Amino acid sequence: MVTAQAPGKLYIAGEYAVVETGYPAIIVALNQFVTVTVTPAKRIGSIQSKQYQENSLMWSRQGDEMVFDNRDNPFHYILSAIKLTETYARELGKPLAVYNMSIDSDLDSTDGKKFGLGSSAAVTVATVKALNAFYALGMTPDQVYKLAAIAHLDIQGNGSLGDIAASVYGGWIAYRSFDKAWLAAQRRDHSLRELLAMSWPGLSIELLQAPAAMQLVIGWTGSPASTSQLVDKIAIAQARERAEYKQFLAASKATIEHIIDGFHAGALATIQAGVRRNRELLAHLAAFSGVEIETAKLHTLCELAEAAGGAAKSSGAGGGDCGIVLIDQTKAVAQLAADWAEHGIDTLALSVHEIPTQA
Known part of the structure; x- marks a missing residue:
């Protein structure tokens, strides 16, 4: 076995x-x-x-x-x-x-x-x-x-x-x-x-290597989404709005490379700024493609997290599922979890899984 x-x-x-x-x-x-x-x-x-x-x-x-x-x-x-x-x-x-x-x-x-x-x-x-x-x-x-x-x-x-x-x-x-x-x-x-x-x-x-001061908080909106179907819709929009899509790609690349630099430097503020910028870019993609990426519940999740001092956005294809928050470990997140719960958002008790040895 x-x-x-x-x-x-x-x-x-x-x-x-x-x-x-x-x-x-x-x-x-x-x-x-x-x-x-x-x-x-x-x-x-x-x-x-x-x-x-x-x-x-x-x-x-x-x-x-x-x-x-x-x-x-x-x-x-x-x-x-x-x-x-x-x-x-x-x-x-x-x-x-x-x-x-x-x-x-x-x-x-x-x-x-x-x-x-x-x-x-x-x-x-x-x-x-x-x-x-x-x-x-x-x-x-x-x-x-x-x-x-x-x-x-x-x-x-x-x-x-x-x-x-x-x-x-x-x-x-x-x-x-x-x-x-x-x-x-x-x-x-x-x-x-x-x-x-x-x-x-x-x-x-x-x-x-994540900065020691950074914690990941995950909220689930209760609405599952199909990644494959959402990606299909974006592909259709890409063919229709080529110039806008190319601008999105270039801006996304610059933003994610900035976040990677933040990881290399152990700079939580840099990573958070990049996450916020990426949320803006996804909102623009949603606007010109007509695809709902950040649902109303994901928007609430993010706004409550931002008010608590975190940097938040939808995760993956969006359209439901999870939102992520990167926040300083010194910030208490119990109140955020309570605020989410009032809006029907579950906090998932998950942590990062490291694989220590690679063959």
Whole structure:
């Protein structure tokens, strides 16, 4: 029997721009996990999860056809991760086996509420890590990231894959996405083994050290959002408003690089200023794209946090889910939590998950 875990994540800054090659974002891994356990079986294997028993299907109408969106269904990510990891195992000459796989997740609440902590990425990474151990493949963290990124991209079709990086490396990360068009071209001509050994253009993953004085506070609005669908809408707006979108990208890049400098210098005030500026940029993106990023509840979350002395913004694609606050550790946050509660906003008792050793 082998067991592997992968943490959830939240985006701190750089959302939407990070889907473009080489544009930076700050992401943090959190101490809630997806755990995958693999045990040998004789003739018939199984894949089971308590959390995913009653997973719903998303669909839309195109003409008279029902078109299903599988991007929010965790089993598709699991199956994609299994398929690619076993392809890699066969390339290494490993015989394939039959097994039972069980998945346990604390990224969603016990009553099925989704917090937007990147469960699809975490389950993809945990599945790859578990099969890496089961088949004794000896993959490095970089190889796990690349294989899990391919598996996730095959299902989601868009996004930056930064949540995959957070689930592999842990802690605070400065992330820049790889060139997905390059990857698509290379996959036609190279084996997985070759792809995982290549340097991927644009990809950068840097572990950051947070200032000692900084604490992260997370609020949840109670409204789940679909990242894939929101990213789709921004992509449509990008084609329509090219000049505005290019200005957004340039401003986001400068802002996130300023935040990264703040991490390097241990300067909380610099990081906070960058977070506030990034919130403004996302508001402008929402205005010209027509996509609701900061909902009314997220706006309330942020304004209450700012009044308490923190720097706040929506996290990830927005449209619901979580907001993040970076605040000095000397500031009491109990009153902020109480103020949030009065407006139906939950404070999530989560902390940063560091992975101390990398193979």
